[in-house]
Amino acid sequence: MIGIYKKELKTYFSTPTGYVFMGFFLLIAGFFFAISNLFSMSADYNGMLGNLTFIFLIVVPILTMRLLSEEMRQKTDILLLTSPLNVNEIVIGKYLAALTVFLITLLITCLYPIMMSFFGEIAVWEIIGGYIGFFLLGSTFIAIGLFISSLTDNQVIAAVVTFSVLLLLWVIDSLQSIVPTTTLSGVVFAAVLVIAVALWLYSAARNIYVSLGVIVAGAATILGIYALNKDVYTGFIGKVIAWFSLMSRYQDFSLGLLSLSPIVYYITFSIAFVFLTAMQIEKKRWS
Amino acid sequence: MIEVEGVTKRYGQRVAVDNISFTVNDGEILGFLGPNGAGKSTTMNIITGYISATEGTVRIDGKDILDQPEEAKKDIGYLPEFPPLYLDMTVSEYLNFICDIRKVPQEERKQSIDKIMDVVKILDVKDRLIKNLSKGYKQRVGLAQAMVGNPKVLVLDEPTVGLDPRQIIEMRDLIKKLGRSHTIILSSHILPEVSAICDRIIIINKGKIVASGTPANLSKRLGGGRLSLRIAASEKQAADVLSQLPGIIKIDLRGSFEPGTVDMVIEPEEDVDIRRPVFNALSRAGYPILMMRPMDLSLEEIFMQVTTQESEVN
Numbered sequence: 001m002i003g004i005y006k007k008e009l010k011t012y013f014s015t016p017t018g019y020v021f022m023g024f025f026l027l028i029a030g031f032f033f034a035i036s037n038l039f040s041m042s043a044d045y046n047g048m049l050g051n052l053t054f055i056f057l058i059v060v061p062i063l064t065m066r067l068l069s070e071e072m073r074q075k076t077d078i079l080l081l082t083s084p085l086n087v088n089e090i091v092i093g094k095y096l097a098a099l100t101v102f103l104i105t106l107l108i109t110c111l112y113p114i115m116m117s118f119f120g121e122i123a124v125w126e127i128i129g130g131y132i133g134f135f136l137l138g139s140t141f142i143a144i145g146l147f148i149s150s151l152t153d154n155q156v157i158a159a160v161v162t163f164s165v166l167l168l169l170w171v172i173d174s175l176q177s178i179v180p181t182t183t184l185s186g187v188v189f190a191a192v193l194v195i196a197v198a199l200w201l202y203s204a205a206r207n208i209y210v211s212l213g214v215i216v217a218g219a220a221t222i223l224g225i226y227a228l229n230k231d232v233y234t235g236f237i238g239k240v241i242a243w244f245s246l247m248s249r250y251q252d253f254s255l256g257l258l259s260l261s262p263i264v265y266y267i268t269f270s271i272a273f274v275f276l277t278a279m280q281i282e283k284k285r286w287s
Numbered sequence: 288m289i290e291v292e293g294v295t296k297r298y299g300q301r302v303a304v305d306n307i308s309f310t311v312n313d314g315e316i317l318g319f320l321g322p323n324g325a326g327k328s329t330t331m332n333i334i335t336g337y338i339s340a341t342e343g344t345v346r347i348d349g350k351d352i353l354d355q356p357e358e359a360k361k362d363i364g365y366l367p368e369f370p371p372l373y374l375d376m377t378v379s380e381y382l383n384f385i386c387d388i389r390k391v392p393q394e395e396r397k398q399s400i401d402k403i404m405d406v407v408k409i410l411d412v413k414d415r416l417i418k419n420l421s422k423g424y425k426q427r428v429g430l431a432q433a434m435v436g437n438p439k440v441l442v443l444d445e446p447t448v449g450l451d452p453r454q455i456i457e458m459r460d461l462i463k464k465l466g467r468s469h470t471i472i473l474s475s476h477i478l479p480e481v482s483a484i485c486d487r488i489i490i491i492n493k494g495k496i497v498a499s500g501t502p503a504n505l506s507k508r509l510g511g512g513r514l515s516l517r518i519a520a521s522e523k524q525a526a527d528v529l530s531q532l533p534g535i536i537k538i539d540l541r542g543s544f545e546p547g548t549v550d551m552v553i554e555p556e557e558d559v560d561i562r563r564p565v566f567n568a569l570s571r572a573g574y575p576i577l578m579m580r581p582m583d584l585s586l587e588e589i590f591m592q593v594t595t596q597e598s599e600v601n
Contacts, residue, residue, distance in 0.1 A: 002387070003384060003387025003388045004387075004388065006384075006387065007373075007384050007387070010380075011373075011375065014375055014376075015375060074371070074372075074373070074374070075367065075369045075371055076371040076372070076373060077371075078332075078337050078365070078367050078371050079371035079385075079388075079432070080388065081336070081337050082335045082336055082337050082360060082363065082365045083360060083385075083388040083389055084356075084357045084358075084360045084361045084388075084389060084390060085388050086356070086357065206299075285337065285338045285339050286338075286339055287298075
């Protein structure tokens with residue numbers, strides 16, 4: 001794992017990728033800092049960080065597009081997969097390398113609050129809390145980018161898809177207010193989910209009986225819950241969407257609050273995507 | 288050392304490798320021969336654990352590649368069809384990285400890398416970026432990569448493809464030299480190469496093993512003991528004498544290439560040595576034999592025969 005980590009980190013700085021990421025990030029961050037803190041003489045640093053989160057949409061694809069797709073294109077994945085390393089070590093090593101580049105960049109931006117401290121009191125702990133949230137949100141996005149990079153051997157496609165998915169996650173809260181909330185729509189949505197799972201299973205395992213079993217079991221569960229408590233389905237689509245709402249969980253950090261549930265949420269989300277990446281690579285060997 | 292048992296690989300409906308079984312003994316060089324798309328690379332990818340077989344098992348030194356992948360993979364060095372090189376690294380950076388992922392202890396590293404670079408002759412390019420190397424050097428760096436960690440087994444997929452004739456000869460000599468201390472499987476679609484390097488050959492076509500044995504053995508078995516003769520007699524005279532001999536299935540006249548002589552190919556029954564009877568009969572009749580040559584098949588002919596007729600020869 002350490003070997004992969006070292007190599008990835010070195011690649012970031014022996015190719016333009018690392019510099020483009022850092023340069024762009026620092027440029028935009030500096031711009032935001034100047035506008036919202038320096039020129040307007042405001043000490044609200046966490047608010048600035050909150051506004052800055054949009055930058056992930058652009059810089060995370062730069063950081064993650066290469067990670068696995070380039071290995072596949074250059075056919076060097078064969079080297080890693082026939083080495084005594086297991087898939088988890090490979091994926092985690094790469095993920096940690098991307099996180100490290102992100103963390104280094106973030107540490108450079110710590111200069112901004114230090115600058116502010118020359119002009120007056122700053123809320124040190126609040127700012128640290130804000131940074132923790134900012135880092136966790138970023139690492140979640142990086143995990144998503146890592147997963148998407150494992151799906152294609154084309155960097156450009158990986159970047160565009162990552163950007164689109166992050167954009168979708170960005171606006172998902174506003175989707176919540178426009179989706180239907182009736183009980184019927186909830187049932188239909190649950191049915192669609194079950195069918196999607198069955199189709200995915202069929203495409204992966206090519207076993208019609210397993211997929212049919214999933215559909216039957218899913219239908220029974222949906223009907224059972226409907227009979228017991230049909231209120232579950234009221235606003236069901238909105239609830240499912242809320243599970244994926246990364247941004248709504250950032251609000252606490254933006255206010256300078258450090259609460260446990262969003263931290264756990266972000267870490268779980270990241271681990272899930274790192275795990276999915278390993279699964280995706282493993283699956284490719286079996287198909 | 289390597290045991291492959293009933294390995295099958297299906298991609299949907301298409302069968303890439305169909306129930307292949309063979310073993311490779313310690314210190315042997317096995318040649319894997321077949322036309323393009325016969326399933327050579329797929330088989331090698333399965334042996335090295337890059338992809339998994341639909342059915343069947345592969346054991347390296349008694350360790351199953353799927354059950355104990357970490358132990359088994361330590362014993363294998365793999366040079367795939369396209370050498371897996373990081374073009375943005377220098378040669379020594381690259382080999383250092385390979386040491387990292389193959390878990391070579393830090394203290395042995397420098398010495399073992401130097402030794403490998405010396406054996407495959409890439410010491411002079413060790414500080415150059417891999418992307419600037421020629422094809423021949425890239426191939427050698429790929430081979431160097433497979434040797435890191437001193438694995439017992441080397442799996443080489445088309446190691447000489449894309450090299451110029453001199454490099455091909457160098458590469459063959461190198462493989463032969465490595466064969467003294469390693470068990471090697473190599474694939475190729477170039478026949479002279481396989482017959483020059485390998486102790487044993489497996490010919491594979493459309494995912495199935497169609498023939499196997501030593502190069503000499505294969506050619507004798509498939510040649511069937513046919514003889515090519517040049518006799519100082521007319522066609523009719525020679526044919527009359529030979530047709531009275533027992534044990535001859537077929538006499539094939541090839542015409543006359545020297546004045547007053549006739550060329551023919553005779554095919555005996557299986558496992559019958561007819562050279563002496565042929566000589567005695569013709570000399571009694573007073574027709575001197577000017578040339579007698581056993582028609583062992585060349586590897587090309589064997590290859591064509593087994594890959595076009597699909598006859599089972601095992």
